[in-house]
Amino acid sequence: MKKKRLRLLYFIPVILWMAVIFWFSSNNGDISSMQSGKVSYMMASAVDKAFRLDMSEAERVGFSESISYLVRKLAHFTEYLVLGVLLYTAVVNNFGILLDSLDRDLRIGKIVKLRYFLPAVIVFGYAGTDELHQYFVPDRCCSFKDVLIDTAGGLTGIVIIILCRYICRKATYNRAEHTVRGYKDENM
Template sequence: MKEIKSTFDKRKVVNWILLILWMIIIFAMSNQPAVVSDKQSGLVITTLTNLGIDMNGIFGELANFIVRKTAHFLEYMILGILILNVLEIHYTRQKIRLLGVLLVFLYASSDEIHQLFVQGRQGAFRDVVIDTLGGTFGIFVISKLKVLRLKK
């Protein structure tokens, strides 16, 4: 019985550490001036072009916008999954999805407020919506996969 509790405690600590580290990564990325952030988006577009996906050819001036918003969605999808993993330890299954989405929304909101104080950046409610959709997607996909795994 002690071995099970020890494994549970380790899992709990690891889940919390991963969540906090990911939140720090999001904060650090949001803390970069607009010039740095634009260079990163440009690097992604260049990499995709080198792989045969010509984002500029397909989307023109929208390429940078699409890359940036996709990054928002994906980073918050990961955040949603990590939040779900932490919440599963503390709450019943019925509460965790809604609470997870709420926490993603609150963190996304605080992230956009933070960007108001970063050189060349601005907070945008549109980004809060994209972030929340990403987190919601991650939470619900993982929840469904876990339910399917339990049925087997």
């Protein structure tokens, strides 16, 4: 019973991160533009230094304005990438066994695994409600394209965590098998 309660703690970072996303979406258009403008300017300055371009202040500002759209979209993508990682971890650690048995019982496991599908659906749903929320914030708009960008970020996060888990499992298995083989070889 105590383990079950401890596993529910995996949802705390999910809820906190959703609150962070909600907070960013609550900023009016001016504040949001100012925030992304600062990040764009920092990136322009970093590019200037990294490639020793010796940009003037006007060139740096112009470059930062030209990349601000990309920065805003990358921010959307990254917010939801983190959400995808957190959601997948929470869902699998709390409901992984149940979802695997449902896959077998419903015979859908060959088409799509529920452990992957459920976090993706939650990410898509939250992205949609987040965009709807922005519709009611002054100087912000609702864009289905942003929902798709957010969902792509979440799916990328889910894929990254799946690949990391696969690589760790494979490495652990290979180490264990190597140890067993080494033990057998020594005793034969």
